[in-house]
Structure formats: structure tokens, C-alpha cells
Amino acid sequence: MKKNSRLSFFTILTTGRTGSDYLQSCLDSVPGVLTLPGKTYFKNFFESLEFKFEKYSNKQLIVFFIKKYKNLFVEDIIENKKANIDTKKFIKTFLNISKNVKLSKRKFIELIFLSYEKITRDKVKSIKVIINHSHSKIETEYFLKLFPESNLLVTIRNPLNNLRSGIENWRKYEKFFYGERNYFYIKRILYDLLFAKRVNRKKFFVKLESSFKKKEKLKLVKFLNIKYSKKINIATYNGKVWIGDKLSQNRTKDGSFNFSILKKKDNNFYSNRDLYTLSYFYRDYKKFGYLKSSKNSFLQKIKFLILSIFPLEFEKKTFLENPFKIDSYMFYFKRILLFLKNI
Numbered sequence: 001m002k003k004n005s006r007l008s009f010f011t012i013l014t015t016g017r018t019g020s021d022y023l024q025s026c027l028d029s030v031p032g033v034l035t036l037p038g039k040t041y042f043k044n045f046f047e048s049l050e051f052k053f054e055k056y057s058n059k060q061l062i063v064f065f066i067k068k069y070k071n072l073f074v075e076d077i078i079e080n081k082k083a084n085i086d087t088k089k090f091i092k093t094f095l096n097i098s099k100n101v102k103l104s105k106r107k108f109i110e111l112i113f114l115s116y117e118k119i120t121r122d123k124v125k126s127i128k129v130i131i132n133h134s135h136s137k138i139e140t141e142y143f144l145k146l147f148p149e150s151n152l153l154v155t156i157r158n159p160l161n162n163l164r165s166g167i168e169n170w171r172k173y174e175k176f177f178y179g180e181r182n183y184f185y186i187k188r189i190l191y192d193l194l195f196a197k198r199v200n201r202k203k204f205f206v207k208l209e210s211s212f213k214k215k216e217k218l219k220l221v222k223f224l225n226i227k228y229s230k231k232i233n234i235a236t237y238n239g240k241v242w243i244g245d246k247l248s249q250n251r252t253k254d255g256s257f258n259f260s261i262l263k264k265k266d267n268n269f270y271s272n273r274d275l276y277t278l279s280y281f282y283r284d285y286k287k288f289g290y291l292k293s294s295k296n297s298f299l300q301k302i303k304f305l306i307l308s309i310f311p312l313e314f315e316k317k318t319f320l321e322n323p324f325k326i327d328s329y330m331f332y333f334k335r336i337l338l339f340l341k342n343i
Helices: 020-028 042-048 058-068 087-097 105-119 137-146 159-174 179-198 214-224 272-281 283-288 298-307 313-321 326-341
Strands: 008-014 033-035 129-135 151-156 203-207
Touching: 008 020, 008 137, 008 179, 020 033, 020 129, 020 151, 033 105, 042 058, 042 105, 042 137, 058 087, 087 105, 105 129, 105 137, 129 137, 137 179, 151 179, 159 179, 159 272, 179 283, 179 313, 179 326, 203 214, 272 283, 272 298, 313 326
Parallel strands: 008 129, 008 151, 033 129, 151 203
Antiparallel strands: none
């Protein structure tokens, strides 16, 4: 693949349960856009080679990649996607394109995208934008280093609804509470946002609550520098309608936005104390219109300091479900330290 200045690169970072898959899927069928059918783990892949990327042949690399990331080629169970890609054809296409090419890590990624386009829609000449779904902070940071000209799409959501969705939906899927998952979501929702704000790139923040609106999608295509298409209103992967992931309790059947996630839920998940401590902890989200705006006073810091010690309601449920699981208490104490670091 020759270096082409007309191509623009973007990558998607999520801050939890914020609709990053919906965003990627809405862009899947838009003319001029090339994206894969799911999340990518390029950093993970290259590190799994024990940093000996150059010692492998092109065929060894692509075969290993396909075996390792079946979510892009066969099926992604969690995301409810069946790509059903002819992997033999994909390998042949990749090898033809990469013939006589000395692969760098960046070049390898570019050719993954290009090969995908060739065996699906085969409209390579019309592609103007390549959108990667790096998803996590660590994968996003890695992609931005390999593609220093790339820009960032960040999906966000009311942090309290984000946290509740993450914990409740994983709870329903796995049938038990996880002390580690509690801590993971609490931390990720803040730290991924802080990372996004630090990144010195052009950024576009997509709020889940308004991501379905035409005016927001018009802003998005302007940021991507592509023409608006009605296809951006239907979530697809490889042109197939995407109904939503398996964690979601309610799904659509036509690829439209799932409005059930916007319905106000009863307030039995958080206590009033939880609402105070979490609203303070996630105060950076106020700049995006979330949570109540208030001054960060000394008294508020003291109150937060004291209340941070008490278990959150869902942490209590984790303890009650398995009182002898030491990990749950360990992550509870880690959460306290996390709060104290962010007074």
C-alpha cells in the first residue's frame, strides 16, 4: 500500500459503556470510510511476538493474526457479530498486496485494513478515511504513536450511568459480582477521559445521549471531512445489521439507536452518599454538561475524604455475595486509595 496523503486516520477510544461499537458500526457503511468489524489489539499482537516482528515472514504474521483475533474474522460472541470472513481468501489477498514489501508495524496495520476492504466491498479507490477502534487507553496510545497524524474520536456518557451499566450488565452476563471489575470501571471512566484530554490531537467527543441526533452526526462527518450519508443512521458491520452486544438487556433489530438505554432507572443502585462521592470523583465530566455544577471547595474535599472510606452500595453487594473472597476487599481498599489520590 503506497503512502497516500489523501487518506486520513482516526481511532476510537471509549471511556466504558459509552457506545463506541455503535459509533464504529454507524460509520461502517458510510461511503469513503473503512473500518474493521470490531475492536483491534495491535499492541497486544506485536507484544505477543516477543518484539521479534521483523523475524517473521508475511505469511506467518497474517496467519498468526487471524488465529489470535477471531473477533475480526469469525465471530465476536460478546459483541454479537459473525464476520464469517473467508480467511484463506484474506491471507491470499494480504500476501498479494504485501508482496515485495518490507513490513513495518504501521504498514502491517494498513494492509490489514486494505485487505479487508478488498475482500468485502472492494472500493479501495473511494476510501478517504480509515477508522480504527482501539477501544482502550493502552491500545489507543499505541495506535497514536504509530500513526502520529491520526486524530481521536472519544465516546462518553454520564459517568454515573456509565458505571451502573458496566457493573449491572456484566453482573447479569456473568451471574456474580466482581470486586476487580468494580474497581476497573470506577477507575477507567475517569482515567480514560483524563488521557483523552491530554492527547495533543484533534479530538471529537461523542456523547452517547445525543449520538443518534442528525445534528451531532453532521458535526461528526464534518470532523471526519466526509459527506453526510443516511447510512450513518444504521449500525452495521461488514454491511450486516448490528443489533447490539450480548451485555445489553434490550436490543434493536434494525440497527437503529437503542433508546431504552436513555430511560431513567429507579434510584436503587446508588445511595445518596455514593452519589456525592462519585459525582465529586467524576467532576471532570461537568465540562461536558454532566452532573451538577458546583465549586470545588475545601469543605467538599474534606467531605469527600471522609465518605471515600465507606463502601459503595455495589461494593457491599460484592462482599455479601461472597464474604470470604479476599480479592473483593483488596479491590475495595484499592478503590479508597484511588479516591484519595483524586481529592
